[in-house]
Amino acid sequence: MGDLTRRHEVVVTQRFFDEAAMAYLRDHNCNVTIAELPPGKADGDLPEAMLREWLQGAAGWIVGHARVTRDLLTALPQLKIVSRRGVGYERVDVAAIRELGRVATIAAGGNDATVADQTIGMMLALGRRFREGQAAVARGSWAIPLGTDLYRKTVGVIGLGRIGRSVVKRLSAFDCKVLVNAPRQDADLAVQLGFEYADLQTVLSQSDYLTLHAPLTPQTRFLIREETIRSMKPTAFIINTARGGLVEDRDLLQALENQRLAGAGLDVFMSESDPSYQSVTQALASLPNVIAQPHSGASTREGLDRTNMIAARCVVDVLHGVDPPRECIVADGRAVRTA
Structure with a gap:
């Protein structure tokens, strides 16, 4: 188990992140920052330099469609968990996640x-x-x-x-x-x-x-x-x-x-x-x-509430040193981090 009293920084680069999911993170010793996305833009539209700036000091990242590259991960050594609010992960460099000792998860079953x-x-x-x-x-x-x-x-x-x-x-x-x-x-x-x-x-x-x-x-x-x-x-x-x-x-x-x-x-x-x-x-x-439709298949109030909470729970699990649900894990390099 990790340190259950230490507060962790978590950055969310998604719109429609509901209060219940934020409360769950805060109740589990996380400080939550919701990135202010430019009008009409998703995190996948933003330059890596902007993501890097937002994520400085963050241990957890709840991400939408941004590309999670080896360069970005290398620039953020404190980042432990990349938690997708969704189920696809083709934009995540899973090999880099494993080799750099991080964890990547998806919100399996939420949408x-x-x-x-x-x-x-x-x-x-x-x-x-x-x-x-x-x-x-x-x-x-x-x-x-x-x-x-x-x-x-x-x-x-x-x-x-x-x-x-x-x-x-x-x-x-x-x-x-x-x-x-x-x-x-x-x-x-x-x-x-x-x-x-x-x-x-x-x-x-x-x-x-x-x-x-x-x-x-x-x-x-x-x-x-x-x-x-x-x-x-x-x-x-x-x-x-x-x-x-x-x-x-x-x-x-x-x-x-x-x-x-x-x-x-x-x-x-x-x-x-x-x-x-x-x-x-x-x-x-x-x-x-x-x-x-504008890639809105998962975007109902109820669907996003479910995926928000699954993404938040995965972040808390990893930051507290426990395993997220197996179906949510797409890459786990924690053994590399502690080797």
Whole structure:
């Protein structure tokens, strides 16, 4: 156990960090500083020099989308824990975390329901053409855009982590046929949740709705591109609430413009990591059959309250010398620190 009386400095570089999570940190001997982010900017948009200045003297950092680099960690020798208020960690140099004796965690389990709800919402909005219907009414037109059901459709799910499983559970209420493509198969889980495992080609060719819940890796980068889109029905919808980079947005835009797909629901975009795609993102968002959101899938009051508290608990655990929940740890170099 660490020193339970010593006060630790914790910096939060995220908006919407609620009072309950701050109170938890303070009650566990942490002084909390909420960084004042520039209007319209997230921590991932800020230069490393600004992050370094904010984090001087901090033992804990609750982070959003900032890049956690080896150089930044080296400049902050007192920093013990980098706690993501989220579940992705591709912007964290996990090798550097381990080698420099730090800990990196995610808020596992905090936003599963929130992102799953958004995914289902996008399916319904796309199928029923809500955006087009509202635009018609706003023009004074009562022409009805003919939609399609989610009920009893075939839904392909790529990736079966916590969010993917939450989506599958919700789809049972719509009597959908669910096809799952995942690297590991669990026959008991398939029976329990009522889905079938299938190879990628089968999922692509049979799905009326295709939803992505895979991590971004070299193997999954541009999983959805011109070649794979050609395998899909022209009446199919793609939903990506996982990671920009799973979809080659240029190919998706071309397919939608050429009516080779019925529509797309997008909460993540290539332009988040590659500014050269900004015009592509804007073009996608302007299409009437696209639901576009600003990477807000986890951002409900309830979802953020849950992830804030998990992130805060991970910080307190590490600063007090105990282990955070195993499912939250993505890199742990404490053995290196004490060797």
